[in-house]
Amino acid sequence: MHYTSLYETHKKLGARFMEFGGFEMPLQYTGIIDEHLSVRNRAGIFDVSHMGEIFIEGEDAESFCEWLTPNHVSRLAEGQAEYTFLLNERGGVIDDMIIYRLSGKSFMFCVNASNTDKDFRWIVQNKRGNISIDDMSQDIGMISVQGPLSGRVAEPVFPSVSRLKRFSFDVRDFMNKQVYVSRTGYTGEDGYECFVDKSVVVDLWNALMDSGRTHGIKPVGLGARDTLRAEMGYPLYGMELSETMTPLSANLGWVIKMDKKSFIGRDALASAARQGISKRLVGIIMNGKSIPRHQNPVLLKDRVIGEVTTGTYSPSLSRGIAMAYIDNNIEAVDVGIDIRSILHTGTIVQLPFIKK
């Protein structure tokens, strides 16, 4: 089991822990609903140091990243970031990630903790040209501040940081260490993610907690991180994304830039796009109070048409919500979900569940 540098800090804050991606991570502090609403209404601070950071540097870094990932890389300016994937040759998702352009010749990938080793092996296996590939995950801590007041929380620590555009980042100094501060997040709220040397991650946490106190900041665990991303319809690797599904089925075709001449998985995706997808990802809001769960069957009359990938309680809607893959030819909006052998009704809705 791995521990982040903030483990003792979480213990002091009364966190309850869970294993995630090989790390002992805070599940909750005061309670998932309280933490969730704190992020929606004010601000929350997350330790996401379990996330992986892989650096690609060298003469051929840009052309290599362009080949390795399906989104445009050369169009990224220094200080810009974007959502993208590592795909296999079948167009399946090895991981979803954010790519950061650090300079003309260097990039950082922020990847899922549970996939970091797999991603690193895949990148090395596909290495082309004059580049170096370094997994720095053990040395870097990551703190995320999210919520409508996150700018006011971050400003005293990183002056003028709220001038950053969404999906842009700055290199800042904190206690003589370099910090990448990025206007990104996984909650649907405004927010900032900070990548910092792990020797000062506790100090950065404390600085942000201090500046956030007057704004009602609360520490937030992975429980609320999951309900926040589910309300936004954001995919989670292992639930909505896997090596056997293409991003096209997950409404993520916008990430795939077919005008790029070549990238890993392009041929398979071109053919999948021609044939049309067999399953599509939808959102379902329950009509009653029941809560759908992962792997519950989705039914139309008596026929199984799909399966729930993420099912949870939405604190913003006070309802059960689900993301589910259903047969793409289904046009009905009134469906059933079999929850522990009892049929409950729900309505297919456009994602996200809540409009921001």
Add this chain to the structure above:
Amino acid sequence: MQLPKDLKYTKEHEWARIEGSTITVGITDYAQDKLGDIVFIELGETGTQLKQGDKLGTVESVKSVSDVFTPLSGSIKEVNKEVIDHPELINKDPYNKAWMVRLSADPKGSMNSEMAKLLDADAYEKYCKEAD
């Protein structure tokens, strides 16, 4: 952790308050704390006959689903509608407002032998400490 002395407890973390032939049932403070925010509860219907250890209903937190079992045999004579409408009462007041059902003890039943399988407050507290 609150543990009223006048209640009986199970290793599945239910409590029973026994008043004559009426048995009031709920889940313990320890259980609600472990579950976290409780957002949904389903209970059996009035009139349902249950044997000790039968499933009485389910309790759902944001992240998990747990079954609730009856500590003693009996038939459901009353279901707490308030706790169904406001499951968060279980987190706030597990032994009073958040009672779940009232059972009529089986008149020809074996309540005494069933009672012997339940824990008193001290034994339950010890059991929870060992579980942590």
